[in-house]
Amino acid sequence: MNKINLAAAFAEVTEAWSPKIAGDINDFQVKLARFEGAFDWHRHEAEDELFLVVAGRMRMGFRDHDVDLDVGEFIIVPHGVEHRPEALTEPCHILLLEPATTVNTGDVETKRTRRMLDRLSPG
């Protein structure tokens, strides 16, 4: 049984908006993502998503308001709700917790869509 140190693990997450899988919890996954600038507006048909700020600061844009998050803060975006994550700092390290079926750009296909994610290297 191995533990994951988040600070060390993020050293392996080098490409912005291309999360790496850090663990499986039944049919859910922990993913580690590096945010840079603003992402694409999208929504997930079925999956709720948790965003926890590990380093830096992010903004979660909704169509009618924004929520800014600091280190140690999280937000859950319910399925069906359009949203746009955005980095407010560089670096901006985010832990995602969501069903394994979740595709990063949800209902839209963009150059940043990632359907197959790499895993962190073991221990």
Add this chain to the structure above:
Amino acid sequence: MNKINLAAAFAEVTEAWSPKIAGDINDFQVKLARFEGAFDWHRHEAEDELFLVVAGRMRMGFRDHDVDLDVGEFIIVPHGVEHRPEALTEPCHILLLEPATTVNTGDVETKRTRRMLDRLSPG
């Protein structure tokens, strides 16, 4: 859409080994727990569990080894694996991610079994 600040939220978690629900992600829940001393040995028939240290230090005991975790480290305990969480510091604040069906003492019934958990007060 509200965010949760973990440091502020833990002020509401006053009873050891009695987690509060901080959010729902589909059929999963985020729970915030205060650990004190050692918990009961148990396992979960079906549910994997993630433990992330938010403040302090903890030990995850397994029957053949221990894993010590610091702030910013997490471990996933697969279903079926006997384990015993233990606080190594006071305070010891842990974020749990697990299926909503998870009962804290798993396959055993002890004085610390909690079947109905309170939720954090809204925003």
